[in-house]
Every structure is written in C-alpha cells, then in structure tokens.
Amino acid sequence: MTSVMPQSLADSNGFSHWPAQPGAKHAARKGQSCHAERSEASLHFFGNKCRDSFPDSLLPAAHGCYDISVPRQYRSTAPQAREPLRGSPLGSPADLGSTAQAVRTMFETVTPRYDFLNHFLSAGLDLYWRSVAARSLRAQLASPDSVALDLCCGTGDLAFALRRCAWGSVFAADFCRPMLARARQKAASHSRLVRMIGADALDLPLPDNSLDVVASAFGFRNLANYALGLREMMRVLRPGGCAVILEFSKVRWPVFGPMFRFYFAHVLPRVGDWISGAPGAYRYLHESASRFPDQETLAKFMRRAGFVDVRYRNLAGGVAALHCGAKPA
Numbered sequence: 001m002t003s004v005m006p007q008s009l010a011d012s013n014g015f016s017h018w019p020a021q022p023g024a025k026h027a028a029r030k031g032q033s034c035h036a037e038r039s040e041a042s043l044h045f046f047g048n049k050c051r052d053s054f055p056d057s058l059l060p061a062a063h064g065c066y067d068i069s070v071p072r073q074y075r076s077t078a079p080q081a082r083e084p085l086r087g088s089p090l091g092s093p094a095d096l097g098s099t100a101q102a103v104r105t106m107f108e109t110v111t112p113r114y115d116f117l118n119h120f121l122s123a124g125l126d127l128y129w130r131s132v133a134a135r136s137l138r139a140q141l142a143s144p145d146s147v148a149l150d151l152c153c154g155t156g157d158l159a160f161a162l163r164r165c166a167w168g169s170v171f172a173a174d175f176c177r178p179m180l181a182r183a184r185q186k187a188a189s190h191s192r193l194v195r196m197i198g199a200d201a202l203d204l205p206l207p208d209n210s211l212d213v214v215a216s217a218f219g220f221r222n223l224a225n226y227a228l229g230l231r232e233m234m235r236v237l238r239p240g241g242c243a244v245i246l247e248f249s250k251v252r253w254p255v256f257g258p259m260f261r262f263y264f265a266h267v268l269p270r271v272g273d274w275i276s277g278a279p280g281a282y283r284y285l286h287e288s289a290s291r292f293p294d295q296e297t298l299a300k301f302m303r304r305a306g307f308v309d310v311r312y313r314n315l316a317g318g319v320a321a322l323h324c325g326a327k328p329a
C-alpha cells in the first residue's frame with residue numbers, strides 16, 4: 001500500500017489512519033460544525049491536500065489502489081434524528097450511531113462468505129445488475145476527467161463494473177474495514193485501478209461538487225437515515241452529476257411476485273444465515289429490503305432531495321430497481 005501522507009499509521013490490516021490535528025477545518029462544509037468535528041481526521045487529507053486538485057493529486061499507488069481508513073466517532077444529534085425517512089431497521093431510531101455500529105458489525109461477520117452468497121442466492125443476477133448500473137452511466141464516465149464513487153462498496157463489485165466503463169477515476173467507499181480489505185485484495189489481484197476510502201456514507205470526507213457519479217448497489221438500504229444519505233450524495237456531486245441507487249424493490253409480476261416473496265422471506269434467510277455462519281444477517285436482508293421504499297416512493301424522495309430527471313428501471317420484474325437522478329446543472 002502506498003501512502004500519500006508521511007504521517008499515516010498503518011494498522012495490521014494495512015489501512016492507514018490519519019491522525020487528527022487540532023484546528024483542522026473542513027473548508028468544503030462551512031457552517032456544518034458537527035460534521036466538521038466528526039470528520040476531522042479525514043479532512044486534513046481531503047481538505048488541505050486534495051480539495052483544489054481532487055482527484056488528480058490522489059495519484060494511484062503502483063499496484064493500483066490504496067486505502068484511507070478514518071476511525072469515526074458517531075454521535076446522535078437531535079436534528080439528525082428528526083430528519084424524515086429513517087433508514088435501516090437496526091439500532092435505535094433516535095441514534096444514528098447505534099444503527100451505523102450495528103450495520104457495520106453485521107457486515108463484518110458476513111464478509112468471508114459475502115461474495116459467494118451474493119452470487120449463489122441471486123443465481124449470478126447481482127453481477128449482471130451491477131453491470132447494468134455501470135453501463136447506464138457510460139455517458140457520465142466517458143471523460144478522462146470524470147470521477148465516480150461506489151458508495152457502500154462492500155467488496156467492490158460495483159466499483160469494478162464502473163471501472164470497466166470509466167475513462168476517468170473510480171473511488172470506492174465503505175465503513176466496514178473487512179469489506180474494504182476484501183475489495184482491496186480483489187482490486188490488486190485483478191489489477192483494477194480503484195481507490196478505496198474508509199468512510200461513512202452519511203459524512204463523506206470529500207469536497208462539495210467533486211464527483212460526476214455516485215453509485216450505490218445494495219448499500220443505500222443500510223444507511224441509518226435515507227434523507228441524510230441523499231443529501232450527502234447531492235453535496236458531493238457536481239452540478240449535472242448523477243446519483244444511481246441499485247436496491248431491492250417491490251416485485252410487480254403477478255405470479256413471480258408471491259413466489260419470490262416466499263423465497264426471500266423463508267428460504268434465503270435460512271440458507272444465508274446457515275452458510276454465512278452469521279445468525280440473523282440474512283433475516284436482516286429480508287427485513288430491511290421489505291421496509292425499503294418501493295420504486296415510486298424512492299423516486300419521490302430523490303426528487304424531494306433535489307434530484308432532477310429522476311427515473312427508475314425495474315430489474316427481474318422489480319426484485320431490484322435502478323434509480324437515477326441528476327444534480328441540477
């Protein structure tokens with residue numbers, strides 16, 4: 001792993017921690033004091049070093065990727081907790097931090113079998129869906145200056161699909177270290193130029209207006225608060241940039257619908273929990289997906305968050321849906 005800051009400290013997983021320095025400012029977020037405080041460790045890097053020339057100053061390491069892991073101290077604040085559209089059912093509704101912690105712990109336990117179970121339980125459709133998502137962004141990824149982020153990247157499959165379509169830079173962010181470590185391993189072994197960031201999707205250590213694409217596959221559903229997630233996506237996108245959300249949705253086909261719902265509610269959680277060795281993890285998948293807004297509702301929330309030209313496409317009759325929206329130019 002190559003570091004671009006001399007004071008980084010590598011831990012046993014090979015991730016770097018950026019020591020916080022008192023007085024650091026997050027120039028991109030003036031006025032958001034609680035964010036600035038929480039993000040301090042990362043802001044030295046992005047705020048001081050890369051803000052004006054992001055991302056060209058983040059030169060890729062020789063082997064094609066590097067990681068920045070930012071330890072986070074979650075705080076629950078009343079204004080955040082009051083934001084509408086609460087997200088993941090884990091944790092306490094009044095405390096974003098408890099949800100984040102519970103989600104992260106759960107994904108830590110499923111990491112070793114995560115890829116296998118994804119492909120097995122979806123009969124390989126998940127890979128196809130991510131590639132549909134990436135291909136839908138070809139126009140935005142066509143420029144060598146384009147910057148794309150796979151948000152909640154997990155083991156990186158969407159980032160790799162974006163990489164195949166992109167002429168510019170691809171970043172991948174997640175707050176679960178084992179997931180990110182696996183993504184990094186995969187990137188290195190396939191020589192894929194994807195840069196990994198340890199970051200919370202609700203508090204990205206990226207400047208305002210810095211990305212052409214923010215895409216998330218099966219990650220958005222797990223955020224502690226969807227309104228805050230959309231707001232953060234909007235913040236980091238450049239005017240005209242696109243947000244893409246690939247998530248489970250509501251199946252519309254009459255016969256297939258009930259069959260799929262039975263499989264999703266009764267077969268998948270049992271098989272998933274058994275193979276992953278993580279009791280409850282795949283029951284959570286069912287629970288969080290069933291509570292996730294349907295196609296129209298998510299589109300409505302994206303519009304409410306300020307996205308324009310919002311549209312969606314059903315995949316496998318609505319097992320998943322691909323939503324796209326643009327930040328107004």
Ligand SMILES: C[S@@+](CC[C@H](N)C(=O)[O-])C[C@H]1O[C@@H](n2cnc3c(N)ncnc32)[C@H](O)[C@@H]1O
Nearest residue numbers: 107152153154174175176200201217218219222
């Ligand atoms: C179901 S996995 C999806 C992974 C990957 N995108 C894929 O397509 O397989 C959800 C991922 O979202 C990450 N995640 C959930 N909440 C997050 C947050 N607030 N910030 C960053 N990552 C988050 C989890 O750590 C996990 O790796």
